[in-house]
Amino acid sequence: MELPPLIQTFVLHFGEMGSRWGINRTVGQIYAALFVADRPLNADDLVLKLGMSRSNVSMGLKELESWRLVRLSHLPGDRREYFSAPEDVWQIFMTLADERLRREVEPTLTTLRDAILATPISAEEQHAQIRMRQMHDLIDLLTTWFADVRKLSPGTLQQLLKMGGAVVRLLEMKDKVVGRK
Amino acid sequence: MELPPLIQTFVLHFGEMGSRWGINRTVGQIYAALFVADRPLNADDLVLKLGMSRSNVSMGLKELESWRLVRLSHLPGDRREYFSAPEDVWQIFMTLADERLRREVEPTLTTLRDAILATPISAEEQHAQIRMRQMHDLIDLLTTWFADVRKLSPGTLQQLLKMGGAVVRLLEMKDKVVGRK
């Protein structure tokens, strides 16, 4: 692995984290290397930097493309493809969240809905349905909230996040003004 | 696997999801079975329901205990340990979030902070540090926000989530009242 020590630590850490998140280690390393790079990198750059096989890099990049986490570009007079991570970390986070929602959360909600709609044939199944509905409602609440704040401009969203729990005081204020109990 | 079809689908789905999240398939199945069960289950119940070895169940339960996701109980005149998932799905979600923060996010923040504090020995490292700081600040913003709303009562939090992006209108209202531009 041909990387400055500071970057190597980061790349290795992300490899480990990747494997804890169902993304494999080398894919994590590739993304980390692209993320900190000061210019787009081609597949051979990554082979050199990360010390893995060409084919492995190719598969890793395909995987990252399927997550919409990399940008493709070309250099004049160079046929090779160059890859980079988006500049805006906030956008990277949103893309990641969107993909996880689509790949994991949505299928789970579908499974839950189907099970909830089925006719229970025993008390055991009836209780299971109650539990599944609780889980469904929680996931639904969280994803609906996310889809909603997702639409805000990054600036507004950031402002909102910085406020944290303090927004509650505003709610109370509003209730007082409007006159709710 | 000795489970009613409706429950079996749920258990299998959770097994698959578990393996996408760095939690292994059988641990996911065990938790799913406990989650929907209408009474606490002992290890042998799980062996019967899920068709896996006694030792595998034992290891899975240990893993779930380390995530603080199961409750232990005993039946009068029965030495065996009985396991159950907490009643409150909201609490389960919070525990999961807390553990993931502790195990994954905090070590990542530490790695990032260390790298940011190091002295860069090249332009490449200097650029990497800028990127790492961007990532650090985003993760820090999100975790700080979470720690803050985490303290709210489930009721208040739920109310807040239901509002979604609408809270922004309140912020604007406040700014108008207070007189900010």
Added chain:
DNA sequence: TCTATATTTCAGTAATTTCTGAAAATGCAG
């Protein structure tokens, strides 16, 4: 204490996932 029951550990095996080199496919430049 001893015994019976329950749980955990762990070494070996099985299953799965990751990784590689070689071959095939792609696609641009001439």
Added chain:
DNA sequence: CTGCATTTTCAGAAATTACTGAAATATAGA
């Protein structure tokens, strides 16, 4: 077209992770 640079595919090898049965350990009650 043809030739060459580049990327992708894929079958097998390597590495990792999961799972099991058997043995060890723990513990409640007699």
